[in-house]
Amino acid sequence: MKKITIGEAARRSGVKVPTVRYYESIGLLAAPSRSEGNQRSFEPADISRLTFIRHARELGFEIEAIRTLLTLQDDPHQSCASADAIAKARLVEVEQRIRSLMALKAELETMVEGCGHGRVDQCRVIEVLADHGQCTRPHH
Amino acid sequence: MKKITIGEAARRSGVKVPTVRYYESIGLLAAPSRSEGNQRSFEPADISRLTFIRHARELGFEIEAIRTLLTLQDDPHQSCASADAIAKARLVEVEQRIRSLMALKAELETMVEGCGHGRVDQCRVIEVLADHGQCTRPHH
DNA sequence: CCTACATCCTCTAGCGACTAGAGGTGCAAG
DNA sequence: CTTGCACCTCTAGTCGCTAGAGGATGTAGG
Numbered sequence: 001m002k003k004i005t006i007g008e009a010a011r012r013s014g015v016k017v018p019t020v021r022y023y024e025s026i027g028l029l030a031a032p033s034r035s036e037g038n039q040r041s042f043e044p045a046d047i048s049r050l051t052f053i054r055h056a057r058e059l060g061f062e063i064e065a066i067r068t069l070l071t072l073q074d075d076p077h078q079s080c081a082s083a084d085a086i087a088k089a090r091l092v093e094v095e096q097r098i099r100s101l102m103a104l105k106a107e108l109e110t111m112v113e114g115c116g117h118g119r120v121d122q123c124r125v126i127e128v129l130a131d132h133g134q135c136t137r138p139h140h
Numbered sequence: 141m142k143k144i145t146i147g148e149a150a151r152r153s154g155v156k157v158p159t160v161r162y163y164e165s166i167g168l169l170a171a172p173s174r175s176e177g178n179q180r181s182f183e184p185a186d187i188s189r190l191t192f193i194r195h196a197r198e199l200g201f202e203i204e205a206i207r208t209l210l211t212l213q214d215d216p217h218q219s220c221a222s223a224d225a226i227a228k229a230r231l232v233e234v235e236q237r238i239r240s241l242m243a244l245k246a247e248l249e250t251m252v253e254g255c256g257h258g259r260v261d262q263c264r265v266i267e268v269l270a271d272h273g274q275c276t277r278p279h280h
Numbered sequence: 281c282c283t284a285c286a287t288c289c290t291c292t293a294g295c296g297a298c299t300a301g302a303g304g305t306g307c308a309a310g
Numbered sequence: 311c312t313t314g315c316a317c318c319t320c321t322a323g324t325c326g327c328t329a330g331a332g333g334a335t336g337t338a339g340g
């Protein structure tokens with residue numbers, strides 16, 4: 001068994017070194033064994049776990065959701081309903097966020113298009129911000 | 141001149157009371173005059189400013205960007221180019237965020253659809269998270 | 281005038297998920 | 311043996327608020 005250093009683990013999993021330590025500190029990752037010189041020595045399973053976490057984070061799952069997903073993964077005989085529910089909830093969140101960002105985009109476009117590149121007193125950007133009634137779509 | 145209390149200002153601007161104080165503390169809003177009993181007394185101009193801030197925050201502008209936008213608004217003879225640049229930068233950010241969320245949505249949908257509602261060892265949700273190679277689209 | 285109650289005040293600490301930096305140790309190559 | 315990088319722990323900072331403690335003020339009713 002060759003020792004995997006934290007730097008190596010970071011490179012393989014795509015999680016940054018301080019973040020690996022952070023995950024250990026909050027108990028998301030079990031504390032690995034140490035070398036004689038007190039340096040962390042990871043197992044291949046830790047790399048998988050870190051990769052799992054990174055991927056879930058990229059998908060926008062919160063740490064607490066990931067914690068739940070990881071305990072599910074650790075016990076493969078459990079029902080998959082919780083995992084499903086977590087993913088579905090995240091999907092709803094993402095859909096809502098997209099809708100809200102689309103409305104935002106429309107408003108920003110109006111602002112930017114309306115900018116005559118002159119002085120501030122004729123600037124549509126400032127104007128729209130100052131007076132919400134100017135928004136073409138009432139979205140918030 | 142009738143005195144506008146912080147509660148009244150919050151109600152009129154849609155910014156919460158502690159947030160109004162927070163904005164004052166970071167210098168986004170000038171410190172208002174005080175009543176005999178040391179209570180804040182706002183002017184109508186403060187309400188406009190708070191509304192401006194709230195609107196800009198809803199559009200996702202960062203506090204520092206809003207600070208710049210506000211100084212622009214305070215001096216209407218300046219060129220509108222900075223305001224324009226800030227808005228455009230925000231637009232680009234929003235567009236990128238939308239694209240990334242769309243990719244995410246697609247991946248979450250695959251996960252949720254693939255869930256057979258059985259046990260974890262057959263669960264696509266867990267599986268996809270564990271092994272990124274399973275992603276249909278390589279987006280990150 | 282007194283009391284009840286809402287609203288106000290300041291101050292500190294906490295949230296999530298890291299990130300940065302100080303100050304020190306381990307280890308491998310030349 | 312020294313150079314220099316990677317590692318260690320610990321604390322504090324980031325952003326934009328939010329929560330709570332502990333106390334003062336303002337207002338309406340009796």
